Amino acid sequence: MIPVCGANNQMFIYGTVFVLHSGGTDGSDVSQTSMLWTKKGQNATMNCSHTKGATYYQMYWYRQLPGETMELVVFTSTAQRGGEHDFGAFSKEKFSATKTEAERGTFTVKKVQPEDKGLYFCAVSQHSDTNP
Numbered sequence: 001m002i003p004v005c006g007a008n009n010q011m012f013i014y015g016t017v018f019v020l021h022s023g024g025t026d027g028s029d030v031s032q033t034s035m036l037w038t039k040k041g042q043n044a045t046m047n048c049s050h051t052k053g054a055t056y057y058q059m060y061w062y063r064q065l066p067g068e069t070m071e072l073v074v075f076t077s078t079a080q081r082g083g084e085h086d087f088g089a090f091s092k093e094k095f096s097a098t099k100t101e102a103e104r105g106t107f108t109v110k111k112v113q114p115e116d117k118g119l120y121f122c123a124v125s126q127h128s129d130t131n132p
Helices: none
Strands: 010-017 030-032 035-039 044-050 058-064 071-077 095-101 104-109 119-125
Touching (some): 030 119, 044 058, 044 119, 071 104
Parallel strands (some): 010 119
Antiparallel strands (some): 030 044, 044 104, 058 071
């Protein structure tokens, strides 16, 4: 969550990681920025990486605002796979993402405001055309 704290308007974001995988996993193969402090109006960039291998080149970033359900903000894939960044209904003015290699990516909430407080999740998935 990003509560406003003190006179200097510092905020923080909690991040949680999970993996989209049909076989199930404990999430230990994926890591993400767990907590991020920033000031109101600044950008908050979160990192996500995994050790599942290059076939897991799809990355998803979700957010869950207090009292609401989780929603997909952006789907990304590496440039080698078309470099897709699909923000759906979300604005590229508010969010950005990078994905230069299969095993890592970043997600940025631009110009953080109190209404951006919530949980932000990273997930990775293996594309069906890479299954043996």
